[in-house]
Amino acid sequence: MKVLLVEDDPLHAAFLRDAVDHALPEALQVLLADNGRDGEVMARQGMDCVVMDLQMRDRNGIDAARTIWTERPDTRILFWSNYADEAYLRGLARIVPHGSPYGYVLKTAPVHRLHLALRAVLAEGQVLVDREIHRIQQRQTSVTRGLSDSEYQVLLDLAVGLPDRLIALRRNMSERTVQNRLLQLYDKLGVETAEAAINKRVRAVTRALASGALNIEALRAAETDLHLWLGSRR
Structure with missing residues (x-):
């Protein structure tokens, strides 16, 4: 060995x-x-x-x-x-x-x-x-309540600055579906959607970083993937 x-x-x-x-x-x-x-x-x-x-x-x-x-x-x-x-x-x-x-x-x-x-x-x-990681995951999911893969993709697109239209295009969704995913994200991340003074998109990314659902490595990878996707559309 x-x-x-x-x-x-x-x-x-x-x-x-x-x-x-x-x-x-x-x-x-x-x-x-x-x-x-x-x-x-x-x-x-x-x-x-x-x-x-x-x-x-x-x-x-x-x-x-x-x-x-x-x-x-x-x-x-x-x-x-x-x-x-x-x-x-x-x-x-x-x-x-x-x-x-x-x-x-x-x-x-x-x-x-x-x-x-x-x-x-x-x-x-x-x-x-x-097993300690499993305990940490359980604590984290009590905040994020288990983001689905689809919700997590939308969260990454949100973090790199894509608007709903481009998220829909990139993920092969309708804009209505993207908006529904955003509402689910806001709910799971504890973003107060009724508070008009809060930028909900920024707040969702902040909450995701604070809970560990996002970190700097995930954001770097998302940036790389974004540039590859944008390059493929030219």
Whole structure:
């Protein structure tokens, strides 16, 4: 077994290395990349198991994992992060190949839980998501009450500044359907639609950021997708 650690904090990287040595004695080679871009390059050297931080300089963990899985869909990836925002979890759900083993464990989890996750995902090929993340998701969905995929797409389009007409065109909806999705968003995000002085669209994005339904990585990805879509229409 070859294991690649992708982590930009030296102390966390050293901690991870010790955890791998303890949990995976069968690991014949353990390499370290200190950013997502180098992680992509090193994964091409036959690294079948990866432990990936999510937020790093140069290239974040979701983008790096997307590239690795596109090239090597059988790669087993355990995400190890401080973040459990709904936006990160949605981002991961969009990129995991069908049937690929992966896991998600928080850096605040006890070391024995990290050891368990390392063995479950990298050695045994299981899917494992830390139970603390499930608790955080439940707290978040008490605010957002579970945005559907369609509502989430409209929220992203709202965040990048598209008007109803272009949201309808992009998502193949009628403008009336877009307006209904907006009303559902306002309700789930707790935006007071009766308050005329409030810009409801801006308030919805603010509430989504505060609740973790959106984060900076999701907005960056939405910007990239928007430019690709606008380019395809020229």
